[in-house]
Amino acid sequence: MTTAQPARPSHAKRQKVSFIEPCADFNGYNLVRLPLLGHLYLGAILKRNGHDVRCYSENLRRVYHHRRGITEKRILESDAVGISIMTPTANRGYAIADAVRKANPKVRIIIGGSHATALPDEALRHADAVVTGEGESKILEAVNSDTKGIIRGERVQNLDDLPIVDLKLLQGFRPKLLRLTPIATSRGCPFDCSFCSVTQMFGRRYRFRSNELVLEELERRTKAGFTNFFFYDDNFAADKTRTKKLLEGMLRRNIHIYWACQARVDIARDDELLDLMRRTGCVTVALGVESVNPRTLVDYNKKQSVTDVVNCIVKLKAHEIRALCMFVMGSDSDTSLTVRETVRFLKRWKPRYAQFSILFPIPGTRFYDRMLREKRIWTRNWSLYDGSHVVTYPKNFTPIQLLDQVRWIWKQFYSMPWLTGYSVFRYFLWKWERINKKYLLYLPTVKTPKRLTQADALVAASERSA
Numbered sequence: 001m002t003t004a005q006p007a008r009p010s011h012a013k014r015q016k017v018s019f020i021e022p023c024a025d026f027n028g029y030n031l032v033r034l035p036l037l038g039h040l041y042l043g044a045i046l047k048r049n050g051h052d053v054r055c056y057s058e059n060l061r062r063v064y065h066h067r068r069g070i071t072e073k074r075i076l077e078s079d080a081v082g083i084s085i086m087t088p089t090a091n092r093g094y095a096i097a098d099a100v101r102k103a104n105p106k107v108r109i110i111i112g113g114s115h116a117t118a119l120p121d122e123a124l125r126h127a128d129a130v131v132t133g134e135g136e137s138k139i140l141e142a143v144n145s146d147t148k149g150i151i152r153g154e155r156v157q158n159l160d161d162l163p164i165v166d167l168k169l170l171q172g173f174r175p176k177l178l179r180l181t182p183i184a185t186s187r188g189c190p191f192d193c194s195f196c197s198v199t200q201m202f203g204r205r206y207r208f209r210s211n212e213l214v215l216e217e218l219e220r221r222t223k224a225g226f227t228n229f230f231f232y233d234d235n236f237a238a239d240k241t242r243t244k245k246l247l248e249g250m251l252r253r254n255i256h257i258y259w260a261c262q263a264r265v266d267i268a269r270d271d272e273l274l275d276l277m278r279r280t281g282c283v284t285v286a287l288g289v290e291s292v293n294p295r296t297l298v299d300y301n302k303k304q305s306v307t308d309v310v311n312c313i314v315k316l317k318a319h320e321i322r323a324l325c326m327f328v329m330g331s332d333s334d335t336s337l338t339v340r341e342t343v344r345f346l347k348r349w350k351p352r353y354a355q356f357s358i359l360f361p362i363p364g365t366r367f368y369d370r371m372l373r374e375k376r377i378w379t380r381n382w383s384l385y386d387g388s389h390v391v392t393y394p395k396n397f398t399p400i401q402l403l404d405q406v407r408w409i410w411k412q413f414y415s416m417p418w419l420t421g422y423s424v425f426r427y428f429l430w431k432w433e434r435i436n437k438k439y440l441l442y443l444p445t446v447k448t449p450k451r452l453t454q455a456d457a458l459v460a461a462s463e464r465s466a
């Protein structure tokens with residue numbers, strides 16, 4: 001692994017810096033136009049230190065065209081360009097970096113984000129410097145100096161040290177453009193699900209901003225006319241006492257908003273919390289349901305049961321909060337029976353929304369390491385690592401079977417009589433199929449290697465004889 005070369009003494013010259021959050025070819029964020037916060041925090045820190053900063057979220061405005069190159073002149077005139085990549089946006093991030101370098105070799109290119117943290121050497125092939133982990137502690141060094149190589153970011157111990165994000169840094173930003181305003185109150189997650197990259201990036205210790213500061217940010221935004229918020233926390237109620245105090249603060253200060261968040265199903269164990277959520281304007285909770293197959297929940301190390309999930313959907317309904325159930329299909333314990341049981345579960349418990357991802361190995365996770373070890377990854381085209389493509393050899397399906405089964409669940413769910421989102425779903429499906437014509441032609445030719453099916457047969461035989 002390459003490490004950072006000694007830095008030249010930093011020069012405090014005011015620099016022109018552009019941050020770019022590349023978009024994936026296809027994901028739900030394109031539709032809801034929800035920018036991530038990472039590059040906005042970095043931009044706010046640099047601005048506070050006197051630099052001239054612009055941020056570009058490709059979920060709002062594209063900055064790169066594969067034939068025309070970089071379409072924003074300001075980016076090519078920058079002293080430094082920072083690109084934040086996750087796995088599905090990595091290829092596009094690299095293409096942007098290469099295009100900037102080709103058009104103006106003097107621009108210093110810095111890459112960060114969860115994918116660069118997991119595979120820094122790969123990212124370094126397209127950048128002068130790669131910042132791993134949380135970049136806030138190192139962004140000034142990365143921009144002010146000529147340090148080349150990998151710069152290791154340190155976790156921000158006190159999140160109150162971070163500035164309040166300035167949404168005006170976002171180019172092309174208009175308040176009406178954002179249907180949801182992003183806000184974050186915490187980082188880290190004490191759980192350790194095998195497929196999730198949150199803990200490698202933010203750690204298992206739950207850190208949070210003081211409620212006082214979060215309330216101040218909410219007040220500032222509501223005064224500016226924002227009313228709909230999305231809490232980006234990976235687990236909004238990891239510390240229920242603290243979350244309840246935050247919500248009580250919203251009531252005390254008359255902060256009237258509508259909001260959505262992500263949480264584990266264990267929020268349903270606290271009626272007082274659910275009551276406060278409803279009274280403060282919570283509309284939707286995205287629940288990490290993952291599966292209705294108990295063996296899959298164990299495979300994922302999810303530490304929850306199907307009964308917990310049912311209890312949560314029922315309780316949320318009773319509190320008039322919509323549940324968005326997020327499933328991850330295709331574990332080694334999933335079969336076509338799991339798929340049918342999932343549909344039965346949805347028909348019975350009727351959550352308001354559901355989302356079905358295909359299990360994919362995110363670099364840096366335990367699941368990725370296992371898939372590598374077992375040689376079960378058939379493509380390293382990162383653009384396909386977005387939960388809507390099969391990129392591994394599943395155990396109980398061929399790749400095309402798994403894709404078809406997941407598409408079948410989507411169709412089954414969004415044609416259920418109590419739902420109204422079928423036309424939106426049809427649009428999604430049409431768009432996805434249009435973008436993925438080649439993939440759809442190729443996938444049926446991807447056959448599970450014999451060594452895997454033979455190994456399965458051996459395991460099945462030994463289980464039978466046991």
Ligand code: SF4
Pocket residue numbers: 189190191192193196197198199234235264288
């Ligand atoms: S999936 Fe959710 S609960 Fe599990 S580790 Fe990730 S953030 Fe935590």
